[in-house]
Amino acid sequence: MEVIICPTPDDVAETAAGIVAEEARLRAGGIVLGVATGSSPLGLYARLAARIDAGELDLSQARAFALDEYVGLEPGHPQSYHEVIRTTVTEPLRLDPSRVRVPDGNAPDLAAEAAAYERAIRDAGGIDVQILGVGSNGHIGFNEPTSSLASRTRIKTLTRRTREDNARFFEAGKVPVHCLTQGLGTIAEARRTLLVAQGEHKAEAVAQLAEGPVSARWPGTVLQYHPHCQVVVDEAAASRLELADYYRQVQEDKPLA
Numbered sequence: 001m002e003v004i005i006c007p008t009p010d011d012v013a014e015t016a017a018g019i020v021a022e023e024a025r026l027r028a029g030g031i032v033l034g035v036a037t038g039s040s041p042l043g044l045y046a047r048l049a050a051r052i053d054a055g056e057l058d059l060s061q062a063r064a065f066a067l068d069e070y071v072g073l074e075p076g077h078p079q080s081y082h083e084v085i086r087t088t089v090t091e092p093l094r095l096d097p098s099r100v101r102v103p104d105g106n107a108p109d110l111a112a113e114a115a116a117y118e119r120a121i122r123d124a125g126g127i128d129v130q131i132l133g134v135g136s137n138g139h140i141g142f143n144e145p146t147s148s149l150a151s152r153t154r155i156k157t158l159t160r161r162t163r164e165d166n167a168r169f170f171e172a173g174k175v176p177v178h179c180l181t182q183g184l185g186t187i188a189e190a191r192r193t194l195l196v197a198q199g200e201h202k203a204e205a206v207a208q209l210a211e212g213p214v215s216a217r218w219p220g221t222v223l224q225y226h227p228h229c230q231v232v233v234d235e236a237a238a239s240r241l242e243l244a245d246y247y248r249q250v251q252e253d254k255p256l257a
């Protein structure tokens with residue numbers, strides 16, 4: 001795992017966007033992206049959009065798979081991840097909407113939808129770069145604590161803490177209870193994983209995922225097994241890392257590629 005500590009949230013966005021843009025160039029535009037919702041990657045998406053607007057990057061041939069979706073929100077609900085992905089990813093990055101997929105949280109058979117989602121990722125050749133945030137309780141996607149480290153896309157019940165964290169987006173008492181989420185085993189199969197986190201409220205989750213024992217108690221720790229994982233954080237999110245000085249030294253003394 002490579003931990004990159006940046007001075008500010010803007011630097012996190014710029015650094016992470018650089019990583020995605022470089023990979024997209026290597027894959028001649030046909031990249032398969034895994035895209036997260038939440039506030040953490042918004043700066044990264046904005047920086048990618050700026051590169052696209054400037055003619056420096058073209059993602060029109062890219063494909064994208066969202067990590068998760070709430071169950072039971074009416075279609076078009078502004079907080080459904082279908083809508084959030086459309087407004088924060090598909091449109092600003094000028095992706096072809098027919099190449100962007102979000103799990104259907106209104107499917108009549110949610111288990112069948114989960115299996116179909118897994119097949120679609122496989123049929124696309126797998127995810128090249130999976131963009132991730134982390135919940136304050138350590139979840140990635142919506143893989144709440146005690147999720148199997150080998151789990152696949154499936155239905156999950158949200159924890160009270162996650163529902164409280166996300167309550168600001170919903171009318172009182174109307175935070176969904178269930179979701180469909182890629183599993184930790186699904187996420188682990190992406191060729192690259194790129195997690196971004198900002199702010200003091202993420203410091204414990206970041207410290208656990210980088211330095212804690214691998215445990216379903218902190219689902220993000222599954223990334224310690226990933227052969228190509230980068231974690232890009234600001235100073236506040238890095239504030240509980242015991243080995244922060246070492247991560248800084250690694251960046252300063254980076255061997256030439």
Ligand code: GLP
Nearest residue numbers: 036037038039040133134135141
């Ligand atoms: C959400 C999403 C995750 C996201 C996390 C953190 O509920 N399901 O994919 O990474 O929780 O959200 P935020 O980036 O807003 O802090």
